[in-house]
Amino acid sequence: MIVIEKVFVNEIPLLHIMKKKYYDQKLPFILFIHGFTKAKEDNLYIAYNLAEKGFRVVLPDCLYHGERDEGYRNMDLDIRFWDIVLKTIDEIQMIKDYFKEKGLVNNNHIGLVGASMGGIVTLGALRKYPWINAAVSLMGMPYYQKFTQYKIDKVKKSGYQLPIKEEEIAHLIRRLEQWDLSEAPETLNNRPLMFWHSKQDEIVPYNYSYQFFETIKPLYDRTPENLVYISDENSGHKVSKLAMTKTVDWFATHLQQT
Template sequence: MSIKTQSNNVNGVSLYEVFDESWTCSKPLVILIHGFSGQKDEMLPWGTMFAESGYYTLLIDAYGHGERNTTGDLPTPLEAVLKTTDEINGLIEYYTKNKIIDSKRIGLAGGSMGGWITLNYITRRDRKVKAAASMLATPYWTEILGNPVAISLLQEKKPTYTNEIIDAELKLAEQIQPARSFGSLRDFPLLNINGGADVFVPTESLKQLIEYARSLYQDKSLIKMSIHPDTSHVFTSEMIQEVIQWFDLHL
């Protein structure tokens, strides 16, 4: 096994490609997205785990993050989520021209803000992925933007995130949050991983939404919520391994 990591920039999106140079047959593609104020470099251990499991992996910088942060100030959470969501299909179209990638086996996963992006993308009619996994996130964006503990953390990372801007984002989130479209998933393979000790992301309403969505699935096993009881708002190798196992089943 010879895992290689190389940089690329596709349609203005800075990213790492992580893959095994010895591969001779087509492999599934997985796109991984970090959280707010993060960057692709933080996901390198994830990328290695995925590549070692047989996935051609893209670690991308979300809009306004990492190499794409040219001003020193982060975008607002919703701005980063919406603009990154719009970029995913362009990345897929670019990489599925590569003969080593199986265009019918594409997965999307993200954590925290990356989970917002994942959940937002899969409720779109033009999604091009076969399965997805969200970690430490909820499709109820208003529960984050209305949470004083979460807002305090966001303002630490983005001091220009004023209460006025937050109020405007909260109003927009009420209109467009993916929880409103969860009923459209119907047999789309989705894994939701959350921490039982996460003070930033409530899980009770998400549990209820998952049960509602599951009631619309013919194959109930295709939508799953996994709670890691003692885990706070942090990523763990156990979460990543669970996502890999999910994609092993559904890609």
Template structure:
């Protein structure tokens, strides 16, 4: 297994593959969580490469090699800037894969944990070329999560640095990335969710309500949902194995 630290279009990333792989090999872009970094997801890359998938692990804006040493509060205030930049950079990486002749066919998946799962959901909403996806501890609605974050700030007595008008404008802009409003993309891209029921960072309902609503309508969507009743904001080993197996199978 080969792990190369590379930079594509000013995006630092780990490129993980083995010598048997070529431009016919499927690819997964795997996105890390908030305050994490690309190398923290190498265990996912190991599982995927073992299953015949090339993996790209990028550092998000202000993370890893791109850190500017902001405080946690400053990072929190930049959360949506980081998420939207990551959504943009997923497309940049996709275009670079094509340019570098590493992706002859569009056999590509996107996955991530926490913030990376949120970015994955946003990518699914706007990019029709994604063949499959894994959303771990994410959300299918940027606007619902943003409202939850505002409520959390207020509950803690922290002054939120945006007027009501600015908040409304931000919510309207974020709604463009709500996966639940892009159901045609859901039908064409099989998705696996993993979410612990005791998650206190990204509430379980942020992804589960979407799945339950689809079941109530009895519509046939290629979605699989894994949950663990006692799990918090950390994917279990079983979750890691099931998510990577799903991605590899749907790219085979």
């Protein structure tokens, strides 16, 4: 039997999912970060399947999302995108520590997965936290600075007047450098990492994640089984059922305790 429990870690609402018989046991631990404008409940399907494999899974609501919604919509939410990403990276530590202090986390079996914005968070968190043992990026990319400029250029081409000044943009780009994994790929340290991305993605460019994958392949020469890129031909900006299955298989292979 799978248990779904609602928990608050400080102000962060989250869903805590595991097999009932393992409720108070130390288990491999996986955090799943949702996408932009989504909520924790949107990933229950994959969390359930991970729990069936014996993982403890936690789904938090990111800042301004789900139960933390403050009414921001459209461009008002868009301009807070990186605040949400960076806040979520910080909160990952807090959430992990909460469950660790309760004796529920196997320290050598900690995973992180995210979709879209959550995939972007995942790649930044890999630079910050060496304690992440395996990860999956679904439609994410690591080029924080380049992606910021891409989004700004896209808004300008639409004719929309940006609500922030050029110097604020420059400050943001400098601020993002410290979590831009493309600037420090060696921090991956051969940790298992799977990418899934659709070639038809119109929101997060496919070529960004694939370019990064090609760049880091030499770092995995001795452990090629720890780095995988799965291209999808048709899904667009939507995680396919196959991607979910591959995610479960990835953690079952690289994170399952023996």
